[in-house]
Amino acid sequence: AQSVAQPEDQVNVAEGNPLTVKCTYSVSGNPYLFWYVQYPNRGLQFLLKYITGDNLVKGSYGFEAEFNKSQTSFHLKKPSALVSDSALYFCAVRDPGGGADGLTFGKGTHLIIQP
């Protein structure tokens, strides 16, 4: 069975500083990995994905994520945080080799950017 862990319920970062939101995963094969962001009372917005190729993936709004197979991690990063980045972030995995067709999500990390 596939699973995702987001070890931090909340991350606090000062505006202008770099941010990292952590994600680790477990799948039986090679994973497809995704990051989504959710604003209050809204659905999830797709940020970026890793399927294959370059381990550093660039996405929307200046976010990027690094796939690390040996550490089974896919941490979300941004060089300089904005107050508007404050939201709930979800990491998700899909095992193309089997399992449910839906995405498996982590519990989410609240990102708070302080002015």
Place this chain on the structure above:
Amino acid sequence: NAGVMQNPRHLVRRRGQEARLRCSPMKGHSHVYWYRQLPEEGLKFMVYLQKENIIDESGMPKERFSAEFPKEGPSILRIQQVVRGDSAAYFCASSVTDGSNQPQHFGDGTRLSIL
């Protein structure tokens, strides 16, 4: 708005009543996924449908829940004889193909409250 449309945004039902949640996928998308989000938790996959077919319902409760995606019209998630534990946000997502590397695009959800 060419995005995934869900209605109603909020739905209140009394215990024992039926809840019907509707989802219109993005234009050109024929693959629909339903997820449930409980407070302070990530999304849990429920069911994956294509037009007139249920492809994967491994996340659906065995009783009271059903889903359909008819040839014409929106996808419907139906919950019969609702109970307090059904209170949650229900999200629909769509994708253009069934490729597991394709991002899913989410609607803003239906927030179901059971009195």
